[in-house]
Amino acid sequence: MKELPNNKRGKKRVLFDKPRSYIMGIPVIFWLLTIIITPVILMLIMSFRQKVGYDISNILTLSNYLEILKKPSYVKILLRSFRIALIASTLAIFASYPLAYYISRKIRKGRHLLFMLIIAPLWISYLVRIIAWRAILGNKGLINSTLMALGLIKEPLSFLLYNQFAVAITLTYIAIPFVFIPLYTALEKIPVNLIDAARDLGANEFHTFINVILPLCIPGLLTGFMLAFIISLGDYIIPMQLGGTGGMMLGNIIWSQFGFAFNWPLGAALGFVLFSIAAVILAITQKFGSREGMLYE
């Protein structure tokens, strides 16, 4: 990343510079406390309690966290969740970028219609879309029946469903609109005259893209990646529906702790681990994202 401009570093934003601003801030603080901070704190406290029989004791201990570290399967699933989320969000970026690029920069008429078409799946039930993927990837699904009808295969391909591949593909699909929106916005915001200037100064289309367009849409790229990654990392419905035993993710374990395992403290501890990871990623991308965004004036 580029060095921060001096005058930007020196400038401090004062949120409450007048006494009256405190009063204006009260609703915001109240809202943050009740909706975000309190539940997180409650979850944190829960993660330090312990399941005793069918009860939850009030003594605070680290045992849940120690158990997570001790059991290799938890670490393994955590790493797997990471890997799947990383693959899905990377694929979503590669799938969305050309779309966003062409719609924002090359198409003049019907741009808004195409934009709406891409984000239209967001209006359809999440579960329906997941089940639809089962219909596409299944033994008698779209892909297998097409290939069989064409005579390319005799037996249905079994590697399509109930594994990590199926989870990653479906997560990619779910994440595409969330990546597309910030990317499209960032690309559309790039002034046309910068592209004219690049061409005028001797850059062909490829060099203009590499030197001007790509660096200027980094904030959008990071935001999109972050959204896709966090959505994928915590998901449990897709692995449950399409993952089989090998495609299980951390979200499934957490879900089962709150469900039939009835171990809320362990579930809360696992949840908090996930939450912390997401928070760290958010902080990192925010830092780079806002830096780039600041230079973009």
Next chain:
Amino acid sequence: MKDKESKWQVELVGVTKIYKDTIAVNNSNIKIKAGEFFSLLGPSGCGKTTTLRIIAGLEEPDEGKVFLEGRDVTNVPAHRRNVNTVFQDYAIFPHMSVYDNVYFPLKMRKISKKEADPRIKRVLKLVNLEGFEKRYSSQVSGGQRQRVASARALVNEPRVLLLDEPLGALDFKLRVSMQKVLKDIQRNLNITFIYVTHDQTEAITMSDRIAVMSQGLIHQIGTPDEIYNNPATAFVASFIGEMNFLEGLVASIPSSDTVEVSVSNKNILCKNSDQKISLNDGVLVSIRPEKVHVNPLQSLKNVIEAELSRIVFKGNNFEVTAKFDKCEVRSLVDYKVWDKSQKAGNRVKIGWNPEDVQVFPISMKKDMIQYE
């Protein structure tokens, strides 16, 4: 003239550009010499920027051809033309430092940073931007941004530099000093400048030649002197400088180079500048305010009795408006010459020489700039 030995650096032949239902550039023919400071002047929307973009290769003409040094470049894309542009809002890359902005065109030519460094330093010195290399465009002032844009366009040593209202966003004092900087650069590097502006003073003071445009049409191409003193159309006369316009009818044509026009029953002798004008035609009579004398001491061929209606102090001179019948004539009178005891309502004589009066057919009135 379209062979390799062409003496024209830039040549536009019958260039036309149409956007939807408006003709942005209408059959433009322009020839520009090497090392010339050539301005495209006109009000906004007259097609001057489109013309510039066609020369740059950022816009393709619907008809006509563009030649650079005799070579047909009509279908050559912008990045392969040896011309560079200083854009109206500078178009400085916000994610690059001043240094990297200036390096950009050299980088596109695959020149290493090490090799480019002395050239970048030289051009930054030329525009007086030493010490700003590491800054970003958000950290420099408007005038400095303008100079970054100029440096970036000059570093490639283009044969032709295109400037699209480069000083339009600057305040008056800065604009005047930047005019000098640009003019010096043009003279010292001997580069052809094609300069788009809507500011007639800027065009007149800086240019070797000017093309005056309106609604896609080129009305006149000429030196600043020709354009000021011999406007080809009523539009040029109204757009450049101050001008009095009076409507009248041709009363007689006493000789081949003079016409007599009747303006509300007063006859005015005018220069007949090769207009196809015949008896009883409706005409526009145009006189520059500085050519109108109030209570002239010398004897003039045109003298009219009028009433003073307004006297405005303008610093080094007075703008005096005199009325006869329904016609108003403005006059600019030097501070030292003006009789300060004169008041509005006084009867005066106003006069001018026939050589300073031009006539245009009344049909040209619709193209004129209307100041309301």
